[in-house]
Amino acid sequence: MKPKPLLIVEDEIILAKDLEGRLIDMGYRVVDIACTGPAAIAATEQFRPDLILMDIRLSGEVDGIDAALEIRKSHRTPVIFLSAYADEQTRQRVQAVGLCKFLSKLIPDRDLHTAIESALAGHLA
Amino acid sequence: MLHSSQHTRMKVNHARRQLAVTQGAIVASSHAARRQLAEAQARARVAKESAEQPSVTPEQTQQILHELGVHQIELEISNEELRNSQVELELARSLYLDLYDLAPVGYVTLSESGLILQANLKAANILGLAHEGLVNQPLVKFIHPEDLAIFSRHRQQLFATGTTQECELRMLTPDGSWFWARMEACGGQTCRVVLNNISAAKKIEEALIIKSAAFDSAINAQSIGGLDHGIVMVNPAFLRMYGYSSQEEVVGMHIAQFSPNPTEAMALLQTFEATGQFEGELTLKRKDGSLFIGYTQGTVVRNEAGRVIGFQSSTIDITERKLAEAAIQQALAEKTVLLKEVHHRVKNNLAIMVSLINMQVRHIKHPDALAALSDTRARLFAMSLLHEMLYRSGGMDRVEITGYLRQLCANLSESLGMAAQAIDIQSHSVAPVMLAIEQAVPCGLIVSELVSNSIKHAFPVARRGEVSVELEQTAADEILLRVSDNGIGLPDDLQIDQVSSVGLTLVNALTQQLRGTRNIRSDHGTRVEIRFPLQPVSPS
Numbered sequence: 001m002k003p004k005p006l007l008i009v010e011d012e013i014i015l016a017k018d019l020e021g022r023l024i025d026m027g028y029r030v031v032d033i034a035c036t037g038p039a040a041i042a043a044t045e046q047f048r049p050d051l052i053l054m055d056i057r058l059s060g061e062v063d064g065i066d067a068a069l070e071i072r073k074s075h076r077t078p079v080i081f082l083s084a085y086a087d088e089q090t091r092q093r094v095q096a097v098g099l100c101k102f103l104s105k106l107i108p109d110r111d112l113h114t115a116i117e118s119a120l121a122g123h124l125a
Numbered sequence: 126m127l128h129s130s131q132h133t134r135m136k137v138n139h140a141r142r143q144l145a146v147t148q149g150a151i152v153a154s155s156h157a158a159r160r161q162l163a164e165a166q167a168r169a170r171v172a173k174e175s176a177e178q179p180s181v182t183p184e185q186t187q188q189i190l191h192e193l194g195v196h197q198i199e200l201e202i203s204n205e206e207l208r209n210s211q212v213e214l215e216l217a218r219s220l221y222l223d224l225y226d227l228a229p230v231g232y233v234t235l236s237e238s239g240l241i242l243q244a245n246l247k248a249a250n251i252l253g254l255a256h257e258g259l260v261n262q263p264l265v266k267f268i269h270p271e272d273l274a275i276f277s278r279h280r281q282q283l284f285a286t287g288t289t290q291e292c293e294l295r296m297l298t299p300d301g302s303w304f305w306a307r308m309e310a311c312g313g314q315t316c317r318v319v320l321n322n323i324s325a326a327k328k329i330e331e332a333l334i335i336k337s338a339a340f341d342s343a344i345n346a347q348s349i350g351g352l353d354h355g356i357v358m359v360n361p362a363f364l365r366m367y368g369y370s371s372q373e374e375v376v377g378m379h380i381a382q383f384s385p386n387p388t389e390a391m392a393l394l395q396t397f398e399a400t401g402q403f404e405g406e407l408t409l410k411r412k413d414g415s416l417f418i419g420y421t422q423g424t425v426v427r428n429e430a431g432r433v434i435g436f437q438s439s440t441i442d443i444t445e446r447k448l449a450e451a452a453i454q455q456a457l458a459e460k461t462v463l464l465k466e467v468h469h470r471v472k473n474n475l476a477i478m479v480s481l482i483n484m485q486v487r488h489i490k491h492p493d494a495l496a497a498l499s500d501t502r503a504r505l506f507a508m509s510l511l512h513e514m515l516y517r518s519g520g521m522d523r524v525e526i527t528g529y530l531r532q533l534c535a536n537l538s539e540s541l542g543m544a545a546q547a548i549d550i551q552s553h554s555v556a557p558v559m560l561a562i563e564q565a566v567p568c569g570l571i572v573s574e575l576v577s578n579s580i581k582h583a584f585p586v587a588r589r590g591e592v593s594v595e596l597e598q599t600a601a602d603e604i605l606l607r608v609s610d611n612g613i614g615l616p617d618d619l620q621i622d623q624v625s626s627v628g629l630t631l632v633n634a635l636t637q638q639l640r641g642t643r644n645i646r647s648d649h650g651t652r653v654e655i656r657f658p659l660q661p662v663s664p665s
Contacts, residue, residue, distance in 0.1 A: 012473060018480030021487055057469070084472060084513045105476060106510050106532075108539035 003029035004120060007049035009040040009067065010082075011059045015105070019053065019082075026113050037062025037070075044071050051119055055105075056083035056090065065090070068097045078119040082107075099124045159200075167193075231320030235310075239263050239280070242315070251306070251322050253298035264318070269295035269303050276308075283310050293323065346419075346440045349426075354380050354394060357435065366419075366442055368411040380438075385410045397436075401425045406443065417444045461521075468516045475509035500577065500627070503540065507533055507573040511565055523662045526560045530572055530594055537573060541580050558598055561662045567635035568606065574628045575608035575653055583612020583651060590650075598659065606655045615647035 006028050010016035016033045023030055031047035034040040037058055044052065052071070056064040068079045079100040083090075094102050101124055103115055118124070174181075181189075225232065231248030233241055244259040252259065252267055268276045272294035279292040289311040296306045305327040309319040340347055346363035350356050356378050367383065369375050384390035385408055397403045403423040408416055423438035482502040489495050510533055514524050560568060576592055584590040595607040615621070621629075632653075636643045641657025 012477060014477045014480050014484075015473075018483045021484060025487075084469075084516050104513065106479075106506070106513055106536065108536045110539050 003027055004050045005029050005031045005047060006116075007031055007034065007040070007043055007047060007052045009034045009037075009043075009052060009054040009058070009064060011035045011055065011057075015055075022109055022112070023053075023116075026109070026116070028116070036060040037064065037067035040064075040067045041070050044075055044077060048075075049077060051116060052077055052079045053116075054079050054081050056081055065093045065097060068100065072097055072099075078122075078124045080115060080119055231322075233259070233264065233318045233320060235264055235316050235318060237314040239265055248320055251304075251320055252296065253300065267296050267298075269297055271295070279308065279310065283312075283316060284314075287313060293327075296320075343439070344441075346442075348375075348380070348438050350380055350436045350438075352433065352435060354436075356380065363440075366411075366417075366440065367409070368413055368415075374412075383409050385416055397423060398425065398433075403438075406447075407440075409440070417442050418447050419443065464521050465516070468512060468521060472509065472512035472516050475505060475512055479505050479509055499540070503537060503573050503577055504570060504631075506536060506540070507569040508566060510536070511562070511569050515562060523559045523561050524565045525557045526565060526568060527558060527596055529565065529569060530596065533569055533572060534576055534592075534594060537576050538580065541577060558596060558604065558659075559662050560604075561660050564639060564657070564660050567638050571606065571632050571635050571655060572608060574632050578628055579608065579610040579612060579651065583610040583614075585613065599656070602659045602661075604657055604659050606657070607652065609650060609652040611650040614649070614651055615645075621645055 006023055008016050008019055008023075008030055010019065010033065013033070013035070016035075020030045020033065031049050032043045034043045035058070037060060040052070040054065040058075043049075052068070054064040054068060058064055058067070062070075064081060064083070068081075071077060071079075076099060079097060081094055081100060081102045082105045083102070084105060091102065094100060101115060101119060103112070107115070226246040228245055228247055231251040232245040233248045234243040236242050241259050241262050241264055244256065246256060249256045249259055265273070265276060275292055275294045279290050279294075283290045289309060291307065291309045293305060293307050295303045297303050304322050304324040307321045307323045309321075310316050340360050343360055343362055346366040347360045348356055348363055349358040356375050359372060359375050364370065364372070364375070367375070381387040381390035381394065393403070393407075401424065403421065405421065407419050407421050409419045409421075410416055419440040420443045421438055421440040423436055425433045426435045426437055428434050479502055482498055482505065486495060486498050486502070489498065511524060511529060514529050514532075515521055518524060572594055576594065579590075579592045583592070590610055590612050592608070592610045595605075595609075597605045597607075599605045632655075633643065636655050636657070639655070639657035641655050644654045644656075646652045646654075
């Protein structure tokens with residue numbers, strides 16, 4: 001079976017590279033690593049990933065939630081937010097995106113794998 | 126005991142009765158004497174007339190008898206009139222005594238040299254002496270030594286002008302105490318003095334002077350207003366605070382005029398009138414239109430009957446305090462943002478280190494090197510997770526330890542590839558245990574070491590087992606951390622103090638850092654207990 005294409009949006013390149021290695025170990029294909037909101041929007045247009053793993057805090061004006069909201073205007077790509085941000089306001093903003101899930105960056109591989117599979121299977125609200 | 130006025134009245138009545146009896150006796154005795162005298166004179170006259178007029182006709186005798194009868198009646202009428210006028214005189218005297226002695230003011234008559242010639246009961250009462258004790262005493266004897274000059278001046282002016290003079294001075298009583306008296310004197314060399322004890326009024330007057338001084342020297346702006354909300358009086362601090370130069374400028378102004386928003390002020394006034402009081406912050410306006418923030422307390426003022434007669438208010442200028450508060454709030458907000466940023470960076474850097482090791486691990490094949498890197502990664506992960514939780518909690522300096530340990534162990538079991546072992550985390554504390562970051566880091570590292578150790582060594586291949594982490598607050602200031610497994614236990618010949626593994630070295634060092642004690646038991650598995658004093662966390 002052809003590996004599913006995923007997009008990583010993360011401005012810390014080492015974290016992004018590590019995540020990429022973990023995802024490849026899980027059997028996925030990482031189409032690109034975007035470091036900013038606009039780059040994430042462009043990469044989504046270009047690579048049409050099956051799922052986006054998105055950091056919320058990004059360098060630049062546009063954060064991960066804003067980028068996801070923009071992407072949501074033309075794509076129904078599921079988004080898994082990976083962040084330590086968890087205050088109420090952030091959670092409400094995440095809710096507005098739809099088809100998304102919020103996970104800690106320090107999630108064990110097994111749990112991450114399960115979450116990705118669930119999202120790819122269309123189980124996100 | 127009889128009241129003195131009553132007593133006096135009784136005395137007067139008694140005197141009246143006595144007088145009536147005496148008068149009767151006098152009248153009676155004088156009547157008898159007069160009778161004798163008249164008899165004698167009548168006999169003499171008859172003898173003389175007989176000598177001059179030897180013979181009296183019966184008609185003449187009849188005429189004489191008639192004359193005598195009329196004369197007797199005349200005498201009786203005259204006697205009755207005399208008796209009546211005496212009773213009237215006595216009544217007038219009693220009335221005078223009554224008026225004089227029972228007057229509600231002290232009344233003293235002084236001789237030219239200042240001796241008391243006469244004093245009424247009230248005067249004796251005021252000076253604390255018996256009535257008789259005052260007569261012939263010099264009045265100066267009753268003047269307070271410090272007020273002798275006042276008395277002397279009062280007498281001089283009286284003699285010089287001849288008009289009524291008044292003065293207030295302190296007077297002494299025989300028991301050594303003194304009181305405030307008002308003295309009013311008139312007359313010439315022999316003068317009449319009216320005395321009043323005004324101590325009570327003086328006390329009220331002095332209290333009013335003190336109140337007035339407090340009002341004038343208060344550092345807060347005070348105002349008194351009337352029913353129409355117009356200013357009646359303000360103190361100097363009010364003038365300074367509001368930038369006015371005199372009372373006259375302010376008196377009559379409506380209090381809403383001191384607000385930049387009169388409509389809002391009128392609404393506040395309505396509430397104030399309804400509740401009878403106000404306390405709170407107000408934006409207020411100075412004469413030059415500039416604004417300041419005041420903390421004002423106001424109450425309506427009622428008379429004795431409870432009717433509202435005005436209001437009073439007191440204000441302090443809290444503008445500077447408010448500015449300082451705002452500056453502190455802003456500094457605090459900035460500090461919080463900065464602290465959050467620092468935590469974010471620490472958390473990120475730790476995550477980057479974990480990622481670096483992850484990347485390294487993927488390219489290493491040697492089992493020892495792999496094991497060493499995995500151990501290091503677990504330790505870094507323990508710290509990284511703590512910082513993420515700190516960052517997420519927003520508290521920044523403390524963490525709920527049970528939740529942290531649960532997540533830590535979930536990751537350990539997964540990352541060590543030994544999901545077969547069930548790790549059970551238990552907390553025996555009633556309330557969540559909050560640990561300061563200084564204690565949470567060593568606590569996390571200890572658990573990481575001990576759980577890793579159990580997973581790796583307690584259960585040889587194919588054997589399933591349980592690892593349990595328990596945390597209990599055993600006393601207000603003590604925490605018990607217990608990590609146990611139901612594995613094979615420690616080898617019988619193992620001297621725990623001789624073991625020099627990195628893991629045990631870390632556990633010992635970290636226990637020491639926590640100022641705790643460690644206890645290892647091997648009995649149906651291994652059980653490690655660490656007790657350490659709970660470091661109090663400042664209230665969040």
